[in-house]
Amino acid sequence: MKYGKWFVRVNWITLVFIFLVVIAGSFVRITGSGMGCPDWPKCFGQWIPPTEKSALPEDYKEVFSEKRIKKVAKFSNMLEAVGMEETAERIRNDKSILLEEDFNARKTWTEYANRLFGFMAGNGVLLVFLWIILKYRKRKLIVLSSINLVFLLFQAWFGSIVVATNLVPWTITVHLFFALVIIGLQIYIIRIVAPSQQKNIKVSKSFYALVFFIFVVVFAQMFLGTQVREEIDHLTKAGIGREGWAENLGIIFFIHRSSSWLVLGLIAVMFWISRKRKDLRIIHWIFAMLAIELLSGVILNHFNVPGLVQTAHLLFACILFGILMMATFRLKTKEIA
Template sequence: MEKTYSTWFVRLNWISLVLIFLVTIAGSFVRITGSGMGCPDWPKCFGQWIPPTDEAVLPDNYKDIYSTKRAKKIEKFSRFLGAIGFQSEAQKIRNDKSLLIEQDFNAQKTWTEYVNRLVGFLAGNAVLLVFLWVIAKYRQRKLVFLATINLIFLMFQAWFGSIVVATNLVPWTITVHLFFALLIIAIQVFILLQVAPSQRIKLPMTAAMR
């Protein structure tokens, strides 16, 4: 006999899936519009939780400020890569001075990136709620594992998003970022298949065999 789950729990999982998918779509839009560096820092945007709409409100030397911060993050990330055996990539990133070039302020790109982060924040909270709900009420081994691993991957994704920004959109970091986004979607779909079996898609061939 299959375990039944509350309607609201199933709905929360659907909401999580939709939000995660929207983050991926928003990320693609950010990439297409070249808005990835619309916010030069993370998690804030130009040091603010709500980004500016006019360059006039920024310090005159804002490019130097964020370039200096970026250099420190790049050095830390390079040391991390070297420590796990990727000395070649670490050296490339450390020696690539183009990564320190700051873009001119563009309100449209800034807000495009900000909306992407905002949707990501909502998705993260939804996944966290799923995890807490599972721990508090259901505690099934498989479900606990899936909810836990999804939350861990999402936290990694958030951290790695800061690395993508810090390294000024190095191509391979974007690829890794996208890979984990797709992996998180896959896990969330699998969770839904566990909690809402009645909503599984029945293939015609499967139905004919019954």
């Protein structure tokens, strides 16, 4: 089946917005703007947030604190119902979750911009789903777009939990996981609707296995990175400033850093094998993205984790993840003489 140009374009645009949501979320975190909006989906009870504290009632902290107490209680009960009693109890007893921050216009609008990107990405996924249902009606695409829409709705709901629990670290990791799943599903949909843009490439079974192994390692590396970020959050709460982060990070940081060099070695081998094949330019892009990713990692390690470099580090990790996923879809195993 041939799909229209605008349908293909909308799918690519939706993918771009999903990436922008991930990057905006990272920027929100490094600027400490996650609690810039104390409620969800509105911000201070408004669809367009205020720019000055005077626009809010004097008791705004108490108002939103009460709402948070109710949402946290519901979330804790849900965790308890699925067997996570210890986690539920820890959230109930964490009084820091209920602390409301002072209004800060910069943080509020930073978080609001993040939500706008999320709104655009959500509408893109919804538009793709409706387009498929109304025009193309291909079963595989209906299933994929339906799952992606459900995951996106879950991601939006879970975003409200992240806000309600005052950015409890593990919730942010789960948030990233579902973002990557949504990215993967959207890439797969593009693979189906735009095959001419992603032609199959014949490679040996061993080469495909190498690419797939690197993809798995990069996926794991991204989650190790979120664990490192959680350690940084703990250090910050303990009163250790940015200048002391690098020397106080634990074993997870060491594994994350060391594994990066393993990935570099594997991709260098992959690049060497594919260097003379013009149809394997996607491998060259993978090598370039990893080189930039490692450079940003070195800067993070040696320059006390500068904020904007953290965002760049996540950006190139997500791009690397996306290109590797595209490669696993495009490569087809066939022994080459």
